[in-house]
Amino acid sequence: MPSLKDIKKRISSVKNTQQITKAMKMVSAAKLRRAQDAAVSARPYAEKLQQVLANLARRGGDDGHHMLFSRGKKRALLLLMTADRGLCGGFNANISKAAERFVRDNPQGYETIDLMITGRKGNEFLRNRLGKNIVKVYENIGAQLNYKTASLIGQELVAKYDDETYDAIFLIYNAFESAISQIVTLEQLLPIQPETESATSDETDYIYEPNRSEVLAQILPKMVDVAVFRGLLESNASEHGARMAAMDSASRNASEMISKLTLQYNRARQAAITKELMEIISGAESVK
Numbered sequence: 001m002p003s004l005k006d007i008k009k010r011i012s013s014v015k016n017t018q019q020i021t022k023a024m025k026m027v028s029a030a031k032l033r034r035a036q037d038a039a040v041s042a043r044p045y046a047e048k049l050q051q052v053l054a055n056l057a058r059r060g061g062d063d064g065h066h067m068l069f070s071r072g073k074k075r076a077l078l079l080l081m082t083a084d085r086g087l088c089g090g091f092n093a094n095i096s097k098a099a100e101r102f103v104r105d106n107p108q109g110y111e112t113i114d115l116m117i118t119g120r121k122g123n124e125f126l127r128n129r130l131g132k133n134i135v136k137v138y139e140n141i142g143a144q145l146n147y148k149t150a151s152l153i154g155q156e157l158v159a160k161y162d163d164e165t166y167d168a169i170f171l172i173y174n175a176f177e178s179a180i181s182q183i184v185t186l187e188q189l190l191p192i193q194p195e196t197e198s199a200t201s202d203e204t205d206y207i208y209e210p211n212r213s214e215v216l217a218q219i220l221p222k223m224v225d226v227a228v229f230r231g232l233l234e235s236n237a238s239e240h241g242a243r244m245a246a247m248d249s250a251s252r253n254a255s256e257m258i259s260k261l262t263l264q265y266n267r268a269r270q271a272a273i274t275k276e277l278m279e280i281i282s283g284a285e286s287v288k
Contacts, residue, residue: 004272007265011258018254024087025247028240032179035237039176039230046230053192053223056206056216065216067158068192071167076110077135077160078102079153079189079228081173081235082122084139088243091182095174096125098184102172103130110168118153118232142236150229157228158221161190169224173231174238180245182238187231189224 002010056068080099082092099122103113115130117123118138126134141149157169169190174182208215 002268004265004268007261007268011261011265014254014257014261018251018258021247021250021254025244025251028244028247032237032240032244035233035240036176039233039237042226042230042233046226049223049226053220054194056192065213065220067161067190067220068194068216070191071164073108073110073167075112075114075166076108076168076170077114077116077157077166078170078172079157079231080115080117080119080122080126081171081231082117082119082125083235083239084120084142086121087246088239089246089249091174091239091242092119092121092125094182095172095184096122098186099172100126100129102170102186103133108168114166116157118235141232142239145232145236147225147229150232151225154221154225154228157189158224171227171231173235174242175234176237176241179241182242185234187227189227192220192223 078099080095082095086092099115103115106113113133115126115134116136116138117126117134118141120137120139123134123137123139138153160166161169168188171187171189173185175185177183
């Protein structure tokens, strides 16, 4: 049985840990509001742009852009978005496992699927599992999360698709739903997938100026930048929500542990006092 000193020391240690988890919860809660607003604000623009481009891809045409047409099934690239820090529940593990399943199961039938990762935790998780498939890792993206950063990543993806290094580009991230719920989302960035007839509510026609080819050449790379930026915003909001929920759970668990340790301490203290009294009484009786 642990001594009173050991129990008291453990109670003090758990209280210190609880102060840290409470502070981390408050920080994540403050960051979550801004991150959530940014993610929600980006959704309408990104969704409408994707809808318009999917409509353009369905129309096709001889003057279409190469980003609208499927190529072979040799190599594909998966952009995985994770966090640089842990202590956020299953946020990093869930998305990393989903990426691993996608690479191993290969539902699209590509010969090779490479990985590009944002976030240190995703790299740490997959380094020993899929190390040979990881071609690049971005770290500290959250510290400089803006459209310019997303655009640089998007431009690199477009360049790799243009020079036919890859036949397809995929994106996987945690879409923010609430502070306690994040949805693992897999999207195909390139080539643009055409919208089905049933999904199109109207037959909107477009006027291209100066011409269709030049308009597509300008707008399609921007679509990739916007999709990457949206994914980063969603992932950032999901990270703060997951960390806030995890730290709240850790704080409550610490309270329960402190209560149990305090009860154990009081019982041990009472037992020690009772033992001392018995020794005193036994000594007094022996003197008589």
